[in-house]
Amino acid sequence: MKKMLLILGLCLVGLVPLTPAWAVTSAQDIATTIRLMGYECGGNTVSQVSESTDAKGTRTIVATCPNGKRYRIVVSPEGRVSVQPAR
Amino acid sequence: MMSRILLRRILPLSAIALVLAVGSGQCCASAKAGNVAAVASKDTRSAEKPAAAPQLDMDTLIERLKQTQAIGVLTKLVLRSNVNDLIGEVKRYKRAKGTPTQLERIKAHFNGLLLKVLALLDEDPKLAEDIQCARDSLWRHLMEVKA
Numbered sequence: 518m519k520k521m522l523l524i525l526g527l528c529l530v531g532l533v534p535l536t537p538a539w540a541v542t543s544a545q546d547i548a549t550t551i552r553l554m555g556y557e558c559g560g561n562t563v564s565q566v567s568e569s570t571d572a573k574g575t576r577t578i579v580a581t582c583p584n585g586k587r588y589r590i591v592v593s594p595e596g597r598v599s600v601q602p603a604r
Numbered sequence: 605m606m607s608r609i610l611l612r613r614i615l616p617l618s619a620i621a622l623v624l625a626v627g628s629g630q631c632c633a634s635a636k637a638g639n640v641a642a643v644a645s646k647d648t649r650s651a652e653k654p655a656a657a658p659q660l661d662m663d664t665l666i667e668r669l670k671q672t673q674a675i676g677v678l679t680k681l682v683l684r685s686n687v688n689d690l691i692g693e694v695k696r697y698k699r700a701k702g703t704p705t706q707l708e709r710i711k712a713h714f715n716g717l718l719l720k721v722l723a724l725l726d727e728d729p730k731l732a733e734d735i736q737c738a739r740d741s742l743w744r745h746l747m748e749v750k751a
Contacts, residue, residue, distance in 0.1 A: 537673055539673070539674060539727035539728075540673035540674075541673065541674065541675065541676045541679075541727075542676075543676065545676065546675075546676025546677060546678045546679055547676075547678060549675075549676060549678075549679045549724065550676075550678040550679050550682055553679060553682050553683075553720065554682065578678075590678065592678070592681065596681050596684065596685070597681075597685055598678060598681045598682045598685060
C-alpha cells in the first residue's frame with residue numbers, strides 16, 4: 518500500500534511541472550505557425566493532420582484550418598519552416 | 605486513515621513540485637534593476653562584475669524561451685528563422701556600413717518580432733514580462749553581432 522502511494526506521489530510530482538494546463542497542443546502549434554507565416558486560418562487549431570518525413574529528413578505536415586483551407590507545412594532538415602496552401 | 609496518509613505522503617511532494625515549477629521563473633520587478641538582480645540571485649560573482657550580467661541574463665532568457673510550453677515546437681522554429689534573418693540583416697548592415705534609414709528598418713523588424721513573441725507568450729506572462737523588461741538589452745545584444 519505504502520509502495521503504491523509512493524509511486525502515485527512520484528507520478529504526481531512528475532506530471533505537475535511537465536504538463537501545465539496551458540501547454541499548446543500540436544494542432545494549436547500548427548495553426549499558430551500558419552498564421553505566423555501570414556496565412557488566414559480562421560481559428561486557433563487545425564484538424565485532419567497528416568504528417569510524413571522523407572529520406573532527406575524533410576518533414577511535411579498537411580492540415581485543415583477551421584475556415585476549410587488546407588495548408589502544407591514543410592520543415593527542412595535545417596529547421597526552416599515554409600507554409601503553402603495545399604490543393 | 606487513507607486521506608491522512610495521502611495528505612502526509614502526496615501533499616508535501618506536490619508542494620515541492622509546485623515550488624520547483626514556480627521557482628524556475630525569475631522575477632523582473634523593474635526594468636533593468638530587475639534583470640541584474642535576477643542574475644545576481646543565480647550567481648553572486650556576476651554581481652561584482654556588472655558588465656558580464658546582461659550576457660548571462662540573455663542566456664537565461666533564451667533558455668527559458670526554449671523551455672516554455674506556451675509556444676509549440678513549429679512556432680519556435682519559425683521564430684528562430686526570423687531571428688536568424690534579423691541577425692543576417694544586422695550583419696549586412698554592418699558590412700556595408702549602412703545608413704540610419706536601414707538601421708531604422710532593422711529596429712522596426714526587431715520590434716515586430718518582439719511583438720510576435722510577446723503575443724505568443726499569452727499563457728506565460730512571467731516570461732513575457734521578463735522579455736519586455738530585457739527589450740533594450742536584447743537590442744544591444746543584436747547590435748553587438750559581428751559582421
